[in-house]
Amino acid sequence: MRGITCYLFDLDGTLVDSSPVHERAYRQVLADQHPALLPGFDYRTISGLTTGDAFRSLGLDEKQNREATLRKQSLYREMVDSVGAMPGALVLLKKLKARGAAIAVVTSASRVSATRTLEATGLLGLADALVTADDVTKGKPDPEPYRKALACLNADPAKTIGVEDALSGIVSAQAAGVKVIGVHDPAIRRHADIYFDDLTAFAEAVA
Template identity: 35%
Template sequence: MYAAALFDLDGTLIDTEPRSQEAWSRLFRSHAVPYDDAIIRGFAGRPAREALGDHVHRFSGRTVDELFAEAIHYTTLADMPAVDTVPGALELVSRLRASGVPVGLVTSGTREYARHELDALGALHLFDVMVTADDVARGKPDPQGYLAGCAALGVEPSATVVFEDAPAGVAAAKAAGARCIAISARQPHEALAAADLIVPDLTDIAWPPRFRPVAAVTGSEG
């Protein structure tokens, strides 16, 4: 029933959220701009410049591009949290590829960033298509990226499973018409409630996945 898989990058394939959250927190602290956990979580899964646009008015005399460059600089510092792969992620992608399932990446990061991170993992070759923030006019939670990923793979969204970790990404996948499996490691379950399945990581993911019944649609499992 499911013909293809699309993966988010940050928080889904690689666990960059601790690093990202610290970089955003450091940005707010360095400018003495008040923030809380909800504000920092709000950056997850969204294009960085779009998310910064919601707050730039609070940073006196600064532009979005200046703030973005400063945050990126923080991610390169030696005292930032380490980045690791999400358990089971690369194994799942490799298994899907070996089974002939088309696999794509849809990320809110730039193409340069995505290629760098995947190349560092030796995983760049695993993806048939890549849709980045450079390829869309509107980022997640808008469905444009996932619709573009499905079109590039030549599959219908209804026959696609999306793997995500952030509320914005889940919203984008569902708005596109795809099924969504969400990873709950960095987000509360209630923030991911729109997903069709919530898992702690990507170990032991069956393909095709077995989702909970959707009685309003078919009355049976998808």
């Protein structure tokens, strides 16, 4: 990636294989608190959103949203030890760090959940900055998370690449002036500036 000095990585579904765990947590909350919503629930439609925005999109009012969000986060944290890093993630991050690149994780998760996920997957310490849902007023697809990450690293958008697995993240990064590498989901290929099937292929392409 000639000329790129900074990489901004999404976390869930990009660096770590946490989407199945998040989906189980959402489904459990809906089953317990809002069973009428469960039959029509499709995790793919909320992938990449903050937990609050996800429940809001399902029609919950603010009181219901707060209760559901707290329960969902608690359930996820109980299961976080079952989350693993995506194949190639550790190799890729170490390779980029060895080349002097700055790295930030830009996630829709809370800071507690994100930190525990990074710890559980052995990736904590490889990022120079962490931007979470707790650090912004508007989550993805708004550009605020990526703008925050750029500011944290004092990075030039023209020399920065975002790495995402969901459309909401791609839109967020591109709106902040950052080109995006899409991974893991062929459905996002046409929206990303560059696409790799997985992080192993991405790592192999790093000169």
